[in-house]
Amino acid sequence: MSITILGIESSCDDTSAAVIENGYLLSNRIANQLVHKEYGGVVPELASRAHQQNVVPVVDAALKDAGKSPASISAIAYTRGPGLMGALLVGSSFAKGLSIALDVPLIDVNHLHAHILSVFIARSDSERHFPAFPFLCLLVSGGHTQLVIMKSHLEMEIIGQTIDDAAGEAFDKCAKVMGLPYPGGPLIDKLAGEGNPKAFAFSKAVVKGLDFSFSGLKTSFLYFLRDRLQDNKEFIHNNRHDLCASIQDAIIESLTQKLVKAAKETGIRDIAIAGGVSANSGLRRAVNKLGERKNWRIFIPAVQYATDNAAMIAVTGYYKYLQGQFSSQHITPAARFDHL
């Protein structure tokens, strides 16, 4: 019998729905919310409203793309958290309602767990190039930066994390300082392509063990720009590419340094990166290069599955379904999770 999972993601500013059948992705629809652009960040109330408008058409489109009727769904997986409470409530209420209407089980999914399992998204056998357990994952998103050992699809151990800002936050905050719109990460990535990564050096934090810190780098970048702007009002404009390339290089170096340390300490050679920042072309290049040098096998989700999407929620739902890990109608969304 086929196992068909409908996944729903609504943790931040993307409303997404996806269908996975027997572990193969059939569809993945994402409605981005452009409404936040002019505010320089995600406005929670606007995000909730946009999710309410988008959730029905997005789910409908994902089912149509997959060629599936609601009656063929085996279970509904949805993002329980972490994320914006109002945004999470829209997805979870919709998922709960639909699970009652269709009389199918509900599966709550941790958004961070799902980012990691995005490396198991495949549309066909030729795409089934999966890591073996245990593998090491560098999870880098807008709100989190963690090093995680995945012991199975559902068991994980966090061995390092940021003590202040997340890597995505560092990208976004540095972009803001340069006057770039939100989210700044993809723009820095684009502008960095034509810049010199060694043009400017910024002081990086030294953090013990496998933890990360990005707030010092952000401050160093801010002070550096403030000083240069005093002499030359056009400094940012005239050096945009080199500034983007240099700050991106500094963030990548902080991330890969700890990744190398973690691989050495654990002896694990199957290495994954996941989360929105894993869409960064410089980070992808750096990790692939390290893989060649250190004889690691590298696993990176396709760019469309690196940033927020429901395919990762559906794939996590699929593995939870196989283990019979269903959730009750009484479970509430969680804006914060202290554990994976």
Ligand code: KG4
């Ligand atoms: O995983 P994600 O889509 O949402 C969260 O769960 O947080 O990650 C969003 C973060 C944002 O900070 C965004 O600027 C960053 O990922 N990001 C990038 C790139 N694409 C997205 N950062 C650097 N380079 C990119 N290409």
Ligand code: ZN
């Ligand atoms: Zn995310």
